[in-house]
Amino acid sequence: METFSQGFDRAPSGRVLFVTGATSGIGEATARMAVADGWSVVVTGRRADRVAALVESLGVAGLVFDVRDREATAAALATVPEAWVPDVLVNNAGLAVGLGPVDAGVYEDWDRMVDTNVKGLLNVSREWLPRMKAGARVINVGSVAGKQAYPGGAVYNASKFAVEGLTQAMRMDLLPRGIQVGQVSPGAVETEFSNVRFKGDDAAADAVYDGFEPLRAADVADAILYMASRPAHVCIHDVWIMPAAQASAYHLNRASK
Ligand code: NDP
Ligand code: 8X3
Numbered sequence: 001m002e003t004f005s006q007g008f009d010r011a012p013s014g015r016v017l018f019v020t021g022a023t024s025g026i027g028e029a030t031a032r033m034a035v036a037d038g039w040s041v042v043v044t045g046r047r048a049d050r051v052a053a054l055v056e057s058l059g060v061a062g063l064v065f066d067v068r069d070r071e072a073t074a075a076a077l078a079t080v081p082e083a084w085v086p087d088v089l090v091n092n093a094g095l096a097v098g099l100g101p102v103d104a105g106v107y108e109d110w111d112r113m114v115d116t117n118v119k120g121l122l123n124v125s126r127e128w129l130p131r132m133k134a135g136a137r138v139i140n141v142g143s144v145a146g147k148q149a150y151p152g153g154a155v156y157n158a159s160k161f162a163v164e165g166l167t168q169a170m171r172m173d174l175l176p177r178g179i180q181v182g183q184v185s186p187g188a189v190e191t192e193f194s195n196v197r198f199k200g201d202d203a204a205a206d207a208v209y210d211g212f213e214p215l216r217a218a219d220v221a222d223a224i225l226y227m228a229s230r231p232a233h234v235c236i237h238d239v240w241i242m243p244a245a246q247a248s249a250y251h252l253n254r255a256s257k
Contacts, residue, residue, distance in 0.1 A: 005061075006051075008080060008081055013038075016041075017030075017034045017086065018128070019031055019034070019043060019044070019090040025189070025191030027043070030225070031054065040060075042060060042061045043061075044064070046064065047064075048064045068115040073124060077124075082131075085132060088139065094120075094141060097156075099197060102155070113156055114155065114159055117163065133179075134177060134179065136180075137180045138180070140167045140170075141163070144248070145160040148249035149161075150249045153249075167181055180235040188209065191217050212245035213257050215242070245257070
C-alpha cells in the first residue's frame with residue numbers, strides 16, 4: 001500500500017484534532033467541520049488519493065496507513081512531530097462487512113471487522129497515548145450496534161460492544177493522567193458504510209435508508225466537535241445520536257419520508 005506523511009512541515013495554528021478514517025463519511029465531515037472551527041487537523045485513511053486531495057483542499061496534514069497494520073501504524077505516527085501530537089484523537093476508522101447469521105459467517109469478514117474496529121482502534125491509541133498530554137481527549141466512534149445487538153450483526157455488534165467496553169476502561173486507565181475518553185454512538189448514518197457492508201451492492205446499500213431520513217455525516221461530526229470543545233472540567237462520556245425516525249437498532253419508521 002502506498003504510504004505518505006504530508007503537511008507537518010509547518011507549526012499547527014490551533015489545537016490539533018487527529019481523525020482516523022477521514023477519507024469519507026463521518027471522519028471526513030469531522031475534518032471539514034474541525035477546520036472550519038479553527039482546529040489544526042490531521043486526516044488518515046488507506047486511500048492515498050483521497051488523503052492527498054484533503055491535504056490539498058483543506059490545508060490539513062495527512063497520513064496514509066492501515067490501522068490493522070501495527071508496524072505501519074507505529075511508523076506513520078512516528079513521523080508526526082511533537083507539535084502535532086493530538087489534543088483530540090478521534091478513533092473513527094471502522095466498518096461492517098456482511099450482514100448474515102453467525103452460523104454462516106465468513107471468516108475473512110469477521111477478521112476485517114475485529115481487526116479494524118477493535119484492534120485498529122487499540123493500535124492507534126497505543127501509539128498516541130504515551131505522547132498525549134493532560135487535558136487531551138480521546139473520542140471513540142461506537143454505534144447503536146454497540147448497545148443493541150440485531151440479527152445478522154453478530155461480529156459487527158461484538159466489535160462495537162468492544163468499543164463501548166474499551167471506552168469505559170480507557171477512561172479509567174487515563175484518569176490519573178488527565179486524559180478524557182468518550183464515545184459517540186450513532187444510529188443509521190448515510191455514508192459509504194452500507195456500500196462497504198454490502199461489498200459494492202449499491203442497491204442493497206440504498207435500501208438501508210428507504211423510507212426514512214437517516215443522519216448525515218455532518219450530524220455526527222457536530223456531536224464529535226461538541227465533545228471535543230467542552231471546557232476542560234467537562235467530560236462527555238457518550239452521545240447516543242439517532243435519526244428521528246429510528247427508535248432502536250430494530251425500530252425504524254420507514255413510512256416517515
Ligand atoms: P465510511 O465507509 O464512509 O468511512 C469509513 C472510514 O474508515 C473511511 O475513511 C475508511 O478509509 C476508513 N477505514 C476503514 N478501514 C480502515 C483501515 N483498515 N485503516 C484505515 N482506515 C480505514 O463509513 P462511516 O463514516 O459511516 O464510518 C465511520 C465510523 O462510524 C465507523 O467506525 C462505523 O462503524 C461508525 N458508524 C457508522 C454508522 C453508519 O450508519 N454509517 C453508524 C454508527 C457508527 P479508507 O477506505 O480510505 O481506509
Ligand atoms: C452502524 C449502524 O445499525 O447499521 O453502526 O449497525 S447499524
